[in-house]
Amino acid sequence: MAVFQLLFPNAQLSRTDLTRKLGLSRMAVGEVAVEMQEHRIVREVGSLQPAGRGKPSPVIAIDTAYWRVISVDLSQEYVITGSLVDLCGRIVERAEMPQPRGKKALAVKDVVAFCRRLVGLAGSQDDPSEDSHAILGIGITMPGIIDPKGIVVRSVALGWTNVELKKQVEDALGIPTMLSNVTNAALIAERFLGESSENSMLISLRRGVGSSLCLNDQIVRGYTFTTGEIGHIIVDPQGPRCTCGKTGCLEALLAPSRIRQMIDDAPEKRTQILAQAGQVLGRVLSVSIGLLDVHDICVYGPADIVGEAFLGSMREEVHAIIHSEYRQVPELRRCEQGEDLAMRGQAVTVIRQFVPQIRQNIAG
Template structure:
């Protein structure tokens, strides 16, 4: 018998072993416990095939035994199996934080075991050697075999890990993945920071399959999941809304256009304005939240997304800002048949980009045939 789930279907003969390993890992990740018989039924694989693959994964410390099942029927109870969270380390790099590169060693459940940072010189092109230095230092602190390196980068990132454009770092057509592979000889996954963060929200946060995540930092980026699938666009630029013009008479943006969303809504712009006009804090954040709510009303209305999660400095992304954003968004898209959209702060906090980088590395192992 074979599974009716296409995601768990058997692969072609030339890749059957690799595919079927991933099938079993997907059934167990992140914290599901199943017996060998359970895995055979769920995957459609034979019990012999499951036992063979499980023995291999146990030897590799990717799986661990978790005690006997609590079966009420006759017969011998089966041994439960689950992912060993300490079976591998993942190196995660966050290049999206202003003035600093952050990195961490994580286990397979996204728990951080070591952290490091490298400060940056503001306003200068960032050399790739700093990324390599951070990665190598973290590799030296790993205590388990390393599954791979995940990187959250600002800007537009192609599917092969080339950073096409990251204005804040001064990078154009920069082969970040290739550089790190050459430096470390490890598997490397490089993605846009907001895309990684929305994957982290799904994997380690709310678990929702339809969500829009906004990251407010030096710029404004969006990650979007629809039916559990990451939306990247044909140019890998989906969610790059920071340089969409929202006010033709607005301030000149660093990209050369006038009135880009980033020119009025970036964290440095808003915090500088608050510092100059502290008595106007509430009105500044209310207006900023309203602007973002109006900007997002079109994609929310088009795709019927139920929740918007926001990441950013708590001086900006606070109750006043989020309430204004939610009120404006729901007023703009309101209809008799639509439930109100929930706007809140992501619970993942400052580690969202690191967790997203970890999630993409693990995903490469769980979906080796699809590139999910």
């Protein structure tokens, strides 16, 4: 896995480079590289002639041609998106289906059928031909609380309570499956395909308001798997009524739909409304930022809201609250990746979990 991690997602390294970076013998690295090539995890992309004499060293990169991950995002309001992703985390094929309308909850059998459709896009799994691909695993991401065994404990948006989604997908399709919360998946994407560091936070302002936390390169889950679920914490007891029944929740103040409504009601105050929203978020988060010593924060939200008025004011507020002689203020930026963020992040989780098992499974 160490070789894979050095190459992921887009590096090209010679065996000599790998030997040096891993501190292993030339022969050990050579053996691992050959084995990984046989399993279609990496491939040779050229060779590097060393300075002076000596044999050229093969240059290797991740093989994107064979393995595919199926990644499904259940978090969007009107549409369910799915894709086939290569081992670099790049989407190579897409599919969509509509979310059920009105009060009707999404059925697990529909998710299974959608995954089956994506398996079909990868080509026949029983009769592998030249242009068919092997499926590494399935990743499904959604809003809500998900336990590590793959049970959706609660997803208000999907209307699900204690749904054994992982088991049902695996039983139906026979492909290892992983679930995750959509904000955690978004942070994984920012961490491995974007710019987030190993001590980072992602704030998501989309259908609801949520966050995700990465400390020492681990996504923090918490005692009841609800780390980052900040949407329904009361931040202003005099504030507006929230959809959850409480008053003044963070989500009641900052949900994009509410901010847009305020701007529609008073378009001339647009900049002021956005700046106030950014200030509220900065104030609410400052204690956590100081407590946890994060290095950088990424805000994931619609461009009409998370712009410079919002971010500038949030940055100022965080700075005013936590800056001191011995404490740096974390970097704060807007997430530049689009709607595919969580879907790609979930694919990365599957890749990191299951690539090491390719070799174990074949060896076993």
